[in-house]
Amino acid sequence: MNDIDKKRQQIASVNEHIESISEQDFEQMSEQSIEAVKEQIEFDRQLKRALNVPVPEGLEERIILNNATQQRSSRFSYFAIAASITLVLSLGLFLPLGPSGTLSAQALEHVHHEEKYLTLDNQVTTEQLQARLDKMGFKLAQLPKEVILATRCGLGGEDSMHIIAEIDGKPVTLFITKLTEPGTVEFNDNFLVGKMRAGLNANLIVIAEEMQLVDRFMEQIGGV
Amino acid sequence: MSIKQQQFESLVKSYYQPLYRFAYWKTKSQSIAEDLVQETFSRAWKSLHQLKDASSAKPWLYTILNRENARRFERKQLPMVELSEEWQLEQVADSKDDYEVLSLRRAIFALPDKYREPLTLQLIGGLSTDEIADALSLNSNTVSTRLFRARAELKNRLSDQTRITNEASHRGK
Structure with missing residues (x-):
């Protein structure tokens, strides 16, 4: 590298230039060269200050929220499009959740894992839903209207029912379980909100992206 | 959380x-920048399995952003209302910004894209010359030349601005 190239590199990237100078070279640098490097560092400092425009408030949260919303929407679209009615995997067998953690936290985890473990779906008729509830020994005051999945799951290590329904095109998840979490009525994480209520012969856990969906679903199944 | x-x-x-x-x-x-960042992270989520090494995350994300920006031009065929650069600069100005910062922003805005892009990747992103070369699909010598010219051009524009301001203040006296 000749002197002109060195000078250009110094101006193009003063930090990389400084890193490339050995201690010996530095001791041999003229006062004028050192001054030029200092000026360059100062100019870059001014440039960084000018480039440092304000970032919109709440952008980080919006990015994370939008991503979570997109995952939920794409998951739902996938269910809606799939034609097969065969349920390939049982949630209870594959979810990597043990009895650790609270029931509400495990329920939220189950919802986050739904997209990974379900490969298909279809509309579940009222008759099919009632048959599956009967088989599990669960009762609902009223059946939900638009069910796209109803299966056994191992929430909390117990035989529970995992139902996904739709309200206004948005998924709402219902767990029916014999387990309880005393003192918990409402819960949430960064993306989902949920409510727990006592049902006819088991506990009802409803989870969705918005509380109004949870409330409307609770009302639909007579859990209010 | 997974x-x-x-x-x-x-x-x-x-x-x-x-x-x-x-x-x-x-x-x-500002608004397009926010959309672009949202789209960048959305794409990053889908391709996260491709990121093998955390140390390469930074140039990887800038490369995605550049691609998403190119997609934006492919997608949008609608006529766009161009807002004045002066207005856009006013939107990001703060009462704490001094004359030096405001003059530099004006000068950076006026830089040709081919100079402004490597400069901002270097000074905002902290990318090395080689990383900028990868992100912009250029060779390293071209990046060095553009970084050099970007600074030279900014210094010229700043000295022009200072000269015009001085002449105006002389005429005012």
Whole structure:
């Protein structure tokens, strides 16, 4: 590298230039060269200050929220499009959740894992839903209207029912379980909100992206 | 929270600010910059499995942003209302910004894209010359030349601005 190239590199990237100078070279640098490097560092400092425009408030949260919303929407679209009615995997067998953690936290985890473990779906008729509830020994005051999945799951290590329904095109998840979490009525994480209520012969856990969906679903199944 | 979700949130936390600033100087618009950053992270989520090494996350994200910006031009055929650069600069101005900062912003805005892009990748993104070369699909010598010319051009524009301001103040006396 000749002197002109060195000078250009110094101006193009003063930090990389400084890193490339050995201690010996530095001791041999003229006062004028050192001054030029200092000026360059100062100019870059001014440039960084000018480039440092304000970032919109709440952008980080919006990015994370939008991503979570997109995952939920794409998951739902996938269910809606799939034609097969065969349920390939049982949630209870594959979810990597043990009895650790609270029931509400495990329920939220189950919802986050739904997209990974379900490969298909279809509309579940009222008759099919009632048959599956009967088989599990669960009762609902009223059946939900638009069910796209109803299966056994191992929430909390117990035989529970995992139902996904739709309200206004948005998924709402219902767990029916014999387990309880005393003192918990409402819960949430960064993306989902949920409510727990006592049902006819088991506990009802409803989870969705918005509380109004949870409330409307609770009302639909007579859990209010 | 899944490991993927944790990785994603960690990336967002570390890079959303410099990515937004880079996008702002690239698009010269706050709203487009925000959309672009959203689209960048959305794409990053889908391709997160491709990121094998955390140390390569930074140039990877800037490359995604550049691609998403190119997609934006492919997608949008609608006529766009161009807002004046002066208005866009006013939107990001703060009462604490001094004359030096405002003059520099004007000069950076006026730089040709081919000079402004490597400069902002270097100073906002902290990318090395080689990383900039990869992100912009250029060779390293071209990047060095453009970085050199960007600074030379900025210094020229600043001295022109100072000269015009001085002449105006002389005429005012």
